[in-house]
Amino acid sequence: MQSGDVLRQRYKIIQSIGGGGFGDTYLALDHDFPDNRKCVVKHLAPKNSDPQAIAIATRLFKKEAQCLSRLGEHHNIPRLYAYFEEDGEFYLVQEFIEGHTLNSEFQPGKQWSEKETVDFLRELLEILAFVHQQGTIHRDVKPGNIMRADKDGKLFLIDFGAVKEKLSVDDSGQPTVVIGTPSYMPPEQATGNPKKSSDIYSVGILGIQALTGKAAHGLPRDEEELKQIIEELPIDTQIQYVLGRMVSFQHKNRFADGTEALQALIPTIVEPKPPKKTSNSPKIVLFTLLGAIALIGAGLYTLLPPKQPSYQALEVYLQNKEWSKADPETQRLLLEIANEQTTLDKESIAQFPCESLKTIDKLWAANSDGKFGFTPQKQAYLETGNQIGQYVESAYEDFGNKVGWRIFDSWNLYGDLKFTDIAPMAHLPSPGKSGNEKELRWRERGMLLERVDECGI
Numbered sequence: 001m002q003s004g005d006v007l008r009q010r011y012k013i014i015q016s017i018g019g020g021g022f023g024d025t026y027l028a029l030d031h032d033f034p035d036n037r038k039c040v041v042k043h044l045a046p047k048n049s050d051p052q053a054i055a056i057a058t059r060l061f062k063k064e065a066q067c068l069s070r071l072g073e074h075h076n077i078p079r080l081y082a083y084f085e086e087d088g089e090f091y092l093v094q095e096f097i098e099g100h101t102l103n104s105e106f107q108p109g110k111q112w113s114e115k116e117t118v119d120f121l122r123e124l125l126e127i128l129a130f131v132h133q134q135g136t137i138h139r140d141v142k143p144g145n146i147m148r149a150d151k152d153g154k155l156f157l158i159d160f161g162a163v164k165e166k167l168s169v170d171d172s173g174q175p176t177v178v179i180g181t182p183s184y185m186p187p188e189q190a191t192g193n194p195k196k197s198s199d200i201y202s203v204g205i206l207g208i209q210a211l212t213g214k215a216a217h218g219l220p221r222d223e224e225e226l227k228q229i230i231e232e233l234p235i236d237t238q239i240q241y242v243l244g245r246m247v248s249f250q251h252k253n254r255f256a257d258g259t260e261a262l263q264a265l266i267p268t269i270v271e272p273k274p275p276k277k278t279s280n281s282p283k284i285v286l287f288t289l290l291g292a293i294a295l296i297g298a299g300l301y302t303l304l305p306p307k308q309p310s311y312q313a314l315e316v317y318l319q320n321k322e323w324s325k326a327d328p329e330t331q332r333l334l335l336e337i338a339n340e341q342t343t344l345d346k347e348s349i350a351q352f353p354c355e356s357l358k359t360i361d362k363l364w365a366a367n368s369d370g371k372f373g374f375t376p377q378k379q380a381y382l383e384t385g386n387q388i389g390q391y392v393e394s395a396y397e398d399f400g401n402k403v404g405w406r407i408f409d410s411w412n413l414y415g416d417l418k419f420t421d422i423a424p425m426a427h428l429p430s431p432g433k434s435g436n437e438k439e440l441r442w443r444e445r446g447m448l449l450e451r452v453d454e455c456g457i
C-alpha cells in the first residue's frame with residue numbers, strides 16, 4: 001500500500017508509521033467523518049497462500065477482531081473502528097493515538113526515579129489487569145508497544161499480537177512462530193506456551209530497565225542474576241519483592257495476572273522514600289521470602305508480603321467519584337493506620353505516618369482535580385486565619401464555614417455532608433462521625449491538619 005490509496009472508499013492512507021514482520025501500520029484519514037479523523041490502519045498479510053490456511057486465518061481473524069473490539073473499550077487501549085478483508089488481505093482500523101512510543105523514554109543510560117517507575121508499573125498493570133480479565137494475553141509488552149499520549153501523558157497499550165500469531169498457524173492449528181521480543185520474553189513463552197503471567201515477566205523487565213537505565217538486551221538472561229540486580233537497587237523492599245516475583249523464570253512463581261501484580265504493588269504507591277538500605281536485614285528478609293515462595297508454591301504467596309495498608313478500595317471509590325463511599329473508607333484507613341478503634345487521639349495524630357497522609361491526600365486530589373484532600377483543607381484552614389499550633393475557636397469556626405462543615409452557626413452532623421460534585425472546596429474527606437452520635441468529629445481534623453503541615457504536605 002502507498003500514500004493516497006483508499007480502502008473501502010473510506011480510509012485514505014497518508015503515510016507508513018511502522019512495519020513489522022507480519023504487516024504494516026499506516027496513518028490514514030477516515031473520510032466518513034466530517035473532520036476526516038485520523039486513524040491507524042494495520043495491514044496484516046498472511047505469509048501462507050494455501051487456501052486452507054487462509055480459511056483458518058480468516059476465521060481466527062474475525063474471532064480475534066471481536067476480542068480486540070472488546071479490549072478497545074478500555075480508556076488506555078486504542079479503539080477498534082473496523083476490521084475487514086479485502087482481496088484476501090486483512091485490515092484493522094483503529095483509533096489514532098497522538099503521542100510517542102516509550103522507546104524514546106527507555107534510552108540506555110536514562111534512569112527513572114523509583115516513584116516514576118512505580119507510577120509507570122501501576123499504570124501499565126492497570127491496563128494489563130483488564131486485558132487479562134478479558135481472557136487475553138498481550139505477548140509483546142515492551143517500550144515500542146506502549147505509547148504516551150501527548151495531551152495528558154497517559155499510557156496506551158498497543159499492538160495486540162495475538163492476531164499476528166494466529167495468522168501464522170500451521171495445518172494442525174499450532175502456532176508456527178513465537179511471538180514476542182526475546183529480552184522481554186519468559187521461558188514458557190519462548191517455548192510457545194504463553195500465560196497471562198508471561199506479560200507480568202515483561203513488566204518486571206521494564207521495571208528493571210527503568211530503574212537501571214540498562215537496555216533490555218543488556219540484562220542477564222538468568223533468574224538469579226536478575227534478582228541480584230534488583231537486590232542491589234536502592235529502592236523500597238516491597239518493590240524489590242514485587243519485581244523479583246515478576247521476573248521469576250517459573251511462571252507459577254510470578255503473579256498470575258495484572259490484577260494480582262497490581263494488588264502487590266498498590267501498598268507501595270507512596271511518595272519517594274529515602275533508600276532503606278542501611279542494614280542487610282531487609283535483603284535477607286526479602287530473599288528468604290523469595291526462597292520460601294519458591295518452595296511453598298503458588299497458593300501461599302499472597303500470605304507472605306509484609307502487611308501494609310491497602311489503598312485499593314479507596315482508590316477505586318475515588319476513581320468512580322463515589323465520594324460517599326470514599327469518605328468512610330478514608331476514615332477507616334486513618335484509624336487502621338493509627339491502630340485506633342474509634343477516634344484519633346492527640347498522641348496517634350502526632351505520630352501519624354506522613355507517607356500515609358500524603359498517599360491519601362494525593363488520591364483525593366488526583367481524582368477531584370485538586371478540590372478535595374488535606375492540601376485544600378490546610379489551605380482553607382490557613383486562609384481563615386488559623387495558625388499551626390494554636391486553636392482559636394472563632395478562626396476554626398470560620399474554617400468550618402468555609403469548607404461547608406457548619407451551617408447556621410453550628411457544626412453539621414455527618415448526615416448533612418454533601419457527597420456530590422457541588423460540595424464546597426475542601427469539603428471532603430470529612431473528619432468522620434463519632435461512634436453512635438453521628439456527630440462530625442470536627443475538632444480532630446484541626447489536629448490532623450497540623451500533622452499534615454508538619455509532614456510538609
Ligand SMILES: Nc1ncnc2c1ncn2[C@@H]1O[C@H](COP(=O)(O)OP(=O)(O)O)[C@@H](O)[C@H]1O
Nearest residue numbers: 017018019020025040078095096097144158159
Ligand atoms: N493506535 C495507534 N496510534 C498511533 N500510533 C500507532 C498506533 N498503533 C501503532 N502505532 C505506531 O505504529 C508502530 C507500529 O505499530 P504496532 O501496532 O506496534 O505494530 P508492529 O510492531 O507489528 O509493526 C508503533 O510503534 C507506533 O509508533
Ligand SMILES: [Mg+2]
Nearest residue numbers: 020144145159
Ligand atoms: Mg509493535
